Amino acid sequence: MPARACKKPPRWHWRGSVLVAAAALLLPYAALTEPGLKAGALTRSFYVDGSDRQVNRGTSFRSEGELDENGNPVVRVGEARVSVSRDQLTVGSKSVLLEPAGGTGEQQECDQNIDYSDLTAPESTARSLPTAPDKVVPGGKGLPSAAREATLIASEAEGLEWPARGREAQREIQEAAFQDYRVLGDSYAQLPAGALGERFERAVQTLSEHFETLSAATAGLEPADRTRFRNTVLNARDKASWAAQTLAREAALPNGGLTPFDPLLKSPDPLARGPGLAEVFGGPMGRRRVAGPDGLADRYVLYAGLPETEREKALARLRLVQLPELTLRSGGKRTLPLLHNGDLRAPGKPLECSQLVSSLLSVDARKTGITSLDLMAIWRYRKRGVLPDPPKFEPARREQLRKAADAFNAIDVYAGEKLAAGDLLVYRQGWDPLGYVYMVTSYNPKLMKAGVLDASQGSKEVRERVFPLTADPPEASQRFVRPGLHVLRLKPVSNQGCVYSDATPPAAGVKGVER
Amino acid sequence: MRKLLPLLVAGFLLGGVVLGEPLMHERLRVKNTFTRPEEVVAYYCSRDASGFIWSGMLDAERRAFTLWEDPPQQDTFFIASKYEVLPPEVAAGEARVQVRYLLVALGDIHGTRMPVHPEERVVTFQLKKTGGSWKIARPEAREIAPIVLDAKFR
Numbered sequence: 001m002p003a004r005a006c007k008k009p010p011r012w013h014w015r016g017s018v019l020v021a022a023a024a025l026l027l028p029y030a031a032l033t034e035p036g037l038k039a040g041a042l043t044r045s046f047y048v049d050g051s052d053r054q055v056n057r058g059t060s061f062r063s064e065g066e067l068d069e070n071g072n073p074v075v076r077v078g079e080a081r082v083s084v085s086r087d088q089l090t091v092g093s094k095s096v097l098l099e100p101a102g103g104t105g106e107q108q109e110c111d112q113n114i115d116y117s118d119l120t121a122p123e124s125t126a127r128s129l130p131t132a133p134d135k136v137v138p139g140g141k142g143l144p145s146a147a148r149e150a151t152l153i154a155s156e157a158e159g160l161e162w163p164a165r166g167r168e169a170q171r172e173i174q175e176a177a178f179q180d181y182r183v184l185g186d187s188y189a190q191l192p193a194g195a196l197g198e199r200f201e202r203a204v205q206t207l208s209e210h211f212e213t214l215s216a217a218t219a220g221l222e223p224a225d226r227t228r229f230r231n232t233v234l235n236a237r238d239k240a241s242w243a244a245q246t247l248a249r250e251a252a253l254p255n256g257g258l259t260p261f262d263p264l265l266k267s268p269d270p271l272a273r274g275p276g277l278a279e280v281f282g283g284p285m286g287r288r289r290v291a292g293p294d295g296l297a298d299r300y301v302l303y304a305g306l307p308e309t310e311r312e313k314a315l316a317r318l319r320l321v322q323l324p325e326l327t328l329r330s331g332g333k334r335t336l337p338l339l340h341n342g343d344l345r346a347p348g349k350p351l352e353c354s355q356l357v358s359s360l361l362s363v364d365a366r367k368t369g370i371t372s373l374d375l376m377a378i379w380r381y382r383k384r385g386v387l388p389d390p391p392k393f394e395p396a397r398r399e400q401l402r403k404a405a406d407a408f409n410a411i412d413v414y415a416g417e418k419l420a421a422g423d424l425l426v427y428r429q430g431w432d433p434l435g436y437v438y439m440v441t442s443y444n445p446k447l448m449k450a451g452v453l454d455a456s457q458g459s460k461e462v463r464e465r466v467f468p469l470t471a472d473p474p475e476a477s478q479r480f481v482r483p484g485l486h487v488l489r490l491k492p493v494s495n496q497g498c499v500y501s502d503a504t505p506p507a508a509g510v511k512g513v514e515r
Numbered sequence: 516m517r518k519l520l521p522l523l524v525a526g527f528l529l530g531g532v533v534l535g536e537p538l539m540h541e542r543l544r545v546k547n548t549f550t551r552p553e554e555v556v557a558y559y560c561s562r563d564a565s566g567f568i569w570s571g572m573l574d575a576e577r578r579a580f581t582l583w584e585d586p587p588q589q590d591t592f593f594i595a596s597k598y599e600v601l602p603p604e605v606a607a608g609e610a611r612v613q614v615r616y617l618l619v620a621l622g623d624i625h626g627t628r629m630p631v632h633p634e635e636r637v638v639t640f641q642l643k644k645t646g647g648s649w650k651i652a653r654p655e656a657r658e659i660a661p662i663v664l665d666a667k668f669r
Contacts, residue, residue, distance in 0.1 A: 224625055227624055242543070364571065371627075432660075433661070435589065
């Protein structure tokens with residue numbers, strides 16, 4: 001067997017975390033090949049997490065050169081402890097067998113038996129595709145690739161949870177909205193037309209009062225939420241008004257405007273009574289639609305049309321409702337029920353990280369939460385330490401964003417950093433109001449294509465699609481990453497931006513009546 | 516004069532919308548009773564100006580006034596000081612209506628503002644007559660950005 005060269009690593013300037021990744025892949029190799037090494041007893045520690053002093057989980061990590069309290073080396077992937085023995089790496093309950101490259105004593109005699117000649121410095125040109133990460137592993141197998149495997153396991157253990165959690169959170173919201181709709185619609189099902197008309201009239205009156213209250217509120221609700229709820233309440237009021245007029249008009253027609261077949265066509269929607277109302281409230285009110293803007297407006301109509309005593313009873317059974325105490329311009333206070341689609345956060349509660357992710361994937365939630373414009377700013381803040389200007393942020397907003405930014409690490413695809421499952425891919429140009437946020441479920445670095453979850457239709461639907469990072473074919477000598485990509489990776493530890501709570505399911509904030 | 520009265524009334528009602536004056540919020544309509552394409556565009560722009568497209572276009576409204584399969588979905592918007600709906604070009608069941616906006620900024624509901632260049636933006640709406648009603652076909656929902664009036668959306 002030819003002896004391998006023990007070359008010193010070439011010097012290069014640090015760009016992104018590519019070199020750290022390279023070093024990290026090589027260090028376990030070096031450690032395990034030290035002479036006299038016993039199983040389970042390494043001499044180095046490796047830390048992989050998303051905290052400030054460390055590098056990004058999943059794609060890059062480095063040795064701290066420390067031992068743990070027992071003198072054993074430990075690899076950490078986020079909060080997961082990775083135990084390392086001579087022949088296996090274990091992350092949580094998952095293990096991977098290590099295959100020492102060559103596995104010969106000849107290699108173990110050489111303390112630095114790593115052939116660095118395979119390493120290629122990353123391209124320094126921004127937006128061109130660096131090739132270094134693909135060439136880091138000597139021999140293709142061996143401990144460095146095992147370390148990479150361990151990293152992938154860690155990604156699977158943590159990163160891949162997010163797509164599933166995102167879907168689960170949306171399902172919970174849809175289910176809650178659907179149940180709320182049924183709770184409110186129960187007493188409408190058997191109402192005669194005259195009584196239904198009265199309810200629509202009552203809804204118009206109640207919702208007009210709601211609108212006035214929201215307009216007069218000076219505290220107790222975020223201004224952004226206040227504006228959005230005013231629009232929702234106005235839409236609901238206009239729908240109820242239209243329905244009342246339509247019902248009155250149809251009542252004046254022979255047979256109430258019904259054809260002989262209409263009574264046979266039972267609508268699952270208690271409000272879609274007759275052809276005119278079906279036009280307004282019709283359409284399949286399934287779980288997806290009921291958690292969208294239409295479903296929310298309809299729940300408002302149902303709620304506001306109830307007699308006051310029934311309203312109180314219904315409130316106790318609703319899941320997607322908050323009862324904030326609003327301070328009015330007059331100085332008085334009033335508690336107003338706010339029906340929502342799982343995107344109104346209970347004040348004072350720390351934001352759970354899965355909720356943060358769900359809110360960033362939903363356009364409806366982003367409208368009054370962290371927008372794609374904010375995410376661009378957060379990415380730059382994480383890269384450069386300062387928020388960009390422009391855009392001009394309100395002072396309070398700047399503080400909110402700084403705090404929110406602590407939840408993420410910025411991944412720079414233009415510097416060759418790779419996407420990982422669970423990353424948030426923000427696609428937006430600063431000057432354009434069209435912004436998109438996807439969650440990465442997979443990434444093919446050769447094709448430069450990412451599998452993403454697209455929830456751009458709010459709570460209605462989550463689609464899976466392929467997002468190419470470049471328009472250049474794989475065989476092109478230079479492949480340019482499309483502009484406007486900002487990748488954010490959630491830190492795997494609690495931080496100022498969000499908290500992890502295993503006891504709290506992803507959408508726990510939407511459960512129960514938040515008063 | 517009697518023949519002109521309905522036109523004058525319609526002109527009064529639509530005038531503010533067409534010229535983008537700060538009226539009250541445009542009320543929701545779920546039935547398209549407009550007979551001219553520019554009325555449909557004026558209604559859409561007025562709803563948009565009040566923030567109703569940004570906050571979430573309703574399905575009934577989308578079906579009545581557009582051929583879109585999904586509503587526009589954006590978390591930020593342009594902010595305009597005024598807008599003007601220009602006269603339509605109509606031919607063989609299709610119409611083009613341009614709307615000229617004077618933009619102030621790009622921003623979001625939190626008060627974040629970003630300068631825009633150029634300040635004038637012209638949106639060309641293409642409409643088709645479907646089932647006796649003019650409906651917006653283009654721009655497509657995913658291509659259109661909400662544009663709210665600074666005076667209305669507060």
